[in-house]
Amino acid sequence: MSAAQPPALMAATADALRDRLIGPLNVYYLHGTEHLQQTLLAPDLIDLVTPRPLFLSHSDRAAIAQSHSTNWIEFVPAMLHQAGRLLTEHIDPECFFVTVSPMDRHGYFSLGTNADYGASVIRKARKVIVEVNRYMPRTFGECSVHISEIDHIVEHDQPLVEAIPKAPTEVDRKIAQQIIERIDDGDTLQIGVGGVPNAVLSGLKQHKDLGLHSELFSPAMVPLIQAGILNGRRKTWMQHKHIFTFALGDRALYEFLDDNPAIVGYPASWVNNPDIIRLNDNMVSVNSALEIDLTGQINSEQIGDRPFSGTGGQLDFVRGAYAARNGRSFIALRSTAQSGSVSRIVPRLLSGAVTDPRNDVQFVVTEYGCVNLKGLSIPQRAKALIQLACPEFREQLEREATSLGWI
Structure with missing residues (x-):
């Protein structure tokens, strides 16, 4: 997944496919990188590779566009906390590729940035091939893999893929401010990806004793840890530890993770399990969405008929945060898309993709x-x-809600 996808192994496999040294492959993964796009998702391999992502990235969408085939990449719906089980019990992988840090003196490699489903699949796949990369940080938690669990080793040093967060817009900050006002000292946070989540993190500099139990570890969290704001002191579960299942950011983030005992990675089956999430009192979950209908159903993964991303861990944390004592779950979205021409608040979801059922949604925030x-x-x-929608669309939404018998 993501930064742990091994570029040298993927390139060698793509070449072997072209030379007909190996047969067609089914490739399962989450959040493809540019290296995956340039190797196994190259257009000339369309007849030899069937990609089956559980979550799509920008690189996956770019590969679809390059292939000129809308059904080449076969999206697999899944919640992140079930990914490890799905990939071992239902798919039964013959081979698992992953990037690891160099081996320590005890014979252990580290999964570094990506415990996610790797920590589960690596012990179930029939064959495990690791790409040892000195740029992969060594992390703690359940990220260690002993050499006895590995079939083959490739050594290849290459900087990890980076995701540089965009600066929040004024609209992002307006949305974020309303969430910040509802975060208290001592809360434990899960923060997703995007302009609003980054704006929320950057606006917490006056808070105290915050905790972290998050699927994603991102660059905006580092300054808060360095300043002692994110310290985990008042967590009720895994006190003083910053919990994550995958990390994605810039090189400074990866260097911060390296040998940092306060930051611990565990499988998504544990980190994203709602029954584990709820163990932290005052749990706050912040995630983004593409659209919401007037009954409260959330779509965060599909635009029209096209898969855009995936469920990921959003529903895991929506449920886990609300189940916690004094827990709060926020879904944040801009009121419009396409330069203001389309409302993100709609009468009914037409895409067919419901990421968060209306029964689970708590706070919804727009500008x-x-x-x-x-x-x-x-x-x-x-x-x-309707009052959260852009004023230009409110009258139309009222008419449609009336025609549906809702108001």
Whole structure:
């Protein structure tokens, strides 16, 4: 997944396919990188590789565009906390590729940035091939893999892929401010990816004793840890430890992770398990969405008929955070898309992709306000969500909600 996808192994496999040294492959993964796009997802391999991602990235979408085939990449719906089980019990992989850090004196490699499903699959795949890369940080938790568990080793040093976060826009900051006002000292956080989550993190500099239990470890978290704001002191579960399942960012982030005993990676089956998430009192989850309908259903993964990303761990944390004592779950989205021409608040989801059922959604935030949907009837929800829409679309939404019998 992501930064742990091994570029040399993928390139060698692509060449072997071209030379007909190996037969067609089914390739399962999450969040493809540019290296995957340039190797196993190259257009000339379309008849030899069937990609089956559990979550799509920008590189995956670019590969689809290059292939001129909308159905080449076969998306597999999955929640992140079930990925390890899905890839071992239902798919039964014959071979697993992953990047690891150099071996220590005890014979252990580290999965570094990516415990996610790697920590589960590496012990179930029939054959394991690792790419040892000195740029992969050594991390703690359940990230260690002994040499006896590995079939083959390739050594290849190459800087890890980087994801440089974009600076938040003014709209991002407006949305983030409403979430920041609802985060208290001592809360434990899960923060997703995007402009709003980054703006939330950058706005927490006056808070105290925050904790971290998050699927993603991102660059915006580093300054808060260095300043002692994110310290885990008041966590009720894994106190003083910053919990993650995968990390993605810049080189400075990877260097910060290296040999840092306070930051521990565990499989997504544990980190993203709602029953584990709820063990932290005052758990706060912040994630983004593509659209929401007037009953509260969230779509975070599909645009029209096209898969855009995936469920990932969003629903895991929506449920886990709300289940925690004094827990809060936020779904943040801009009110419009396509330069203001399309409303992200819609009467009904037409894509067919429901990331978060309306029963699970708690706080919804746009630049026009914040509403807690828990306990609201369908008419109350429709009226509240229309007020979160861009003013240009509110009258039309009211008409459509009326025609549907909701108000």
